[in-house]
Amino acid sequence: MLTVQExxxxxxxxxxxxxxxxxxxxxxxxxxxxxxxxxxxxxxxCYRYAGDRETALDLAQDVFLKAYQxxxxxxxxxxxxxxxxxxxxxxxxxxxxxRSGEPLxxxxxxxxxxxxxxxxxxxxxxxxxxxxxxxxRTLMQEALDETESRVMVMHYSDELPLxxxxxLLGLTNASGAKALIVSxxxxxxxxxxxxxxxxxxxxxxxxxxxxx
Amino acid sequence: MTLEARETxxxxxxxxxxxxxxxxxxxxxTRGDAPAQAHIGECAHCAAQSASYRDFVEVExxxxxxxxxxxxxxxxxxxWEAAPAPRRTWKSWLSNSRALAPLAxxxxxxxxxxxxxxxxxxxxxxxxxxxxxxxxxxxxxLAPKGDLPKAPEELRWAAVAGAAQYRxxxxxxxxxxxxxxxxxxxxxxxxxxxxxxxLPGKRLIWQVEAxxxxxxxxxxxxxxxxxxxxxVR
Numbered sequence: 001m002l003t004v005q006e007x008x009x010x011x012x013x014x015x016x017x018x019x020x021x022x023x024x025x026x027x028x029x030x031x032x033x034x035x036x037x038x039x040x041x042x043x044x045x046c047y048r049y050a051g052d053r054e055t056a057l058d059l060a061q062d063v064f065l066k067a068y069q070x071x072x073x074x075x076x077x078x079x080x081x082x083x084x085x086x087x088x089x090x091x092x093x094x095x096x097x098x099r100s101g102e103p104l105x106x107x108x109x110x111x112x113x114x115x116x117x118x119x120x121x122x123x124x125x126x127x128x129x130x131x132x133x134x135x136x137r138t139l140m141q142e143a144l145d146e147t148e149s150r151v152m153v154m155h156y157s158d159e160l161p162l163x164x165x166x167x168l169l170g171l172t173n174a175s176g177a178k179a180l181i182v183s184x185x186x187x188x189x190x191x192x193x194x195x196x197x198x199x200x201x202x203x204x205x206x207x208x209x210x211x212x
Numbered sequence: 213m214t215l216e217a218r219e220t221x222x223x224x225x226x227x228x229x230x231x232x233x234x235x236x237x238x239x240x241x242t243r244g245d246a247p248a249q250a251h252i253g254e255c256a257h258c259a260a261q262s263a264s265y266r267d268f269v270e271v272e273x274x275x276x277x278x279x280x281x282x283x284x285x286x287x288x289x290x291x292w293e294a295a296p297a298p299r300r301t302w303k304s305w306l307s308n309s310r311a312l313a314p315l316a317x318x319x320x321x322x323x324x325x326x327x328x329x330x331x332x333x334x335x336x337x338x339x340x341x342x343x344x345x346x347x348x349x350x351x352x353x354l355a356p357k358g359d360l361p362k363a364p365e366e367l368r369w370a371a372v373a374g375a376a377q378y379r380x381x382x383x384x385x386x387x388x389x390x391x392x393x394x395x396x397x398x399x400x401x402x403x404x405x406x407x408x409x410x411l412p413g414k415r416l417i418w419q420v421e422a423x424x425x426x427x428x429x430x431x432x433x434x435x436x437x438x439x440x441x442x443x444v445r
Contacts (some may be wrong), residue, residue, distance in 0.1 A: 028292050035290060043284040044273045052434065053280040054350060060288045068291040082238045085268045089234075136224045140256045146263065153260035157225040163385050168264075170274055 011037065011080035019072055031071060034080065035064055042088055048167040049092035059095055063088045096164055135195070143191040148184040151177045227257050234261045351378070351420045351433030359440045363410035368399040372422035372431045379421040382406050385436075390416070394423075412439045 009017070014034040021027035039060075046059035066087050074083055140149060147169065154160045154168070155177065166176030173179055230251065232240065237258055240248035252259045273281040352370035367380060380400050381392040391406045410416055419434030 024292075028290070031292075032290055039288055040273075040281065040285050041268060041271055043288060044271050044277070044281050045268060047273075047277060047281050047284055052432070053283050056280070056284045057287050060284055061291075064288065065291045078235065078239050079242060081269055082235055082242070082265065085238075085265050086235050088268070089264070133220075133223055137228075137256065138254070140224070141254055144256075146259070149256045150260040150263055153225045153257050156221045157227075157257060157260075161385065168267075 009033075012076045015071060015074050015080055016076050019074075019076075031068060035067065038081070038084055039064075042084070045088055045168075046092060048170075049096055049164060051163070051167060055095070059092055063091050066091065093158065093160075096160060139188060139191045139195065143187045144184050147171075148180050148187070151180040152184050155181060225257060228255065231255060231258050234265070238262060238265050349431045351422050351431045353418070353420060353433045353435050356418075356437040357435050358437060360437055361440055363407040363439050364402055364437060365407070366399055366401055367418055367420075369420050369433065371398055374424055375422035375430055376425040377423050379423060381419050383417045383419070385415050385417060410437075410439045414438055 011034055014030050018027050018030040018034065021030060042060050042063050043056065046063065047053060047056035050056040050059055063084075067084055070087075074080065140152070144152070150169065151165055154165045155162060160168070162177040162181070165171075166178075169177070171177060171180070231237070232248070232251075237248060237252075238261075241252070241262055252262050351372055354368040354370060356364035356367070367382075369378070372378075377394050377396045378398075379392065379394050382390045382402070384390060390409055391403055393400060415436050415438040417434055417436045419432065421432045422430040424430050
């Protein structure tokens, strides 16, 4: 049974007490209090990743099992919520990737500035390629709002299906994440065209020089 | 999209050499580390990771998900707590019983044979079978499933004890409902308008909810199918 004092301990202090516990019952009490604080959050996220409650329950059980098995190696100088989040996220990502045989959006690529042939190992080509990748990263930050940017990262980098992203972000618009991908691609293409036009336009100083 | 284009996209949207592991990034952000703050201002990948963690900490289930989240939360047990006996089919039991000596396996086969014979002779109650379906809280969907040579004409599932009717839905992968209906039988014809939407390679989901006489959900099941790109001839 937990004491009133334990109710106000921080997550990290509870983890420390778990690690120092002499008796199993004592360790379980501390871990129970600690995990109980996150049960609803883990249940919510597992449900959003899975899309059905039976799978969400399996995922949530697995998250707490892994956390329990590794709680002794938790470093108390880091935050418990971050540590548990990473376990939960990796567990759910693995599940989604194993389950999803569907390919990513196979329409036109988001990349509108084609980099030089990436198989080329010529130094200047490599530098040019890296510069263009940097340009694209900058453009993304400038052209897209936070939600569009997140959807792009979750779909193209984390390889999450659009339906999962829609649930994870709680999107309520008609087409969910798909609509945001479409608008993000459109914005990026416009931004790239503007950037290319800027690069082609001669600078004012050059114009003056030519006029003299 | 070519593999190369996909790889380039991953390089634009994935972590770069300047990115920290997510745990380290969040730890630094929590401490108010200025370089980490500056980094998420210019890196979409790390900004997304940071936002997802923030959502995890602040999340509250919304609308229709509240009921399901309550259900999951109430049933989540701590690893040291006694869990209810896992649901295992006889197939998974047999496949995991490698340690059994061949003699024991033969004895088990004999018991099964006698058991099945006895059941067949005295007549097993169909109620027994449907009760086990109710305990599992999952509607067993019989067909269609997986890749199909052509769009399915019929959806079939197993009975659930106590079910007065079944709500059937066909959905796109983004959960947009293409068609739904309610029936008291264990199969429905797929309307032509939906069959026409089952384009080659496009995945569709169908789900069945077993409802009791007051409309409450007893069990639910869903699975997907898709028409093959190149039908087997």
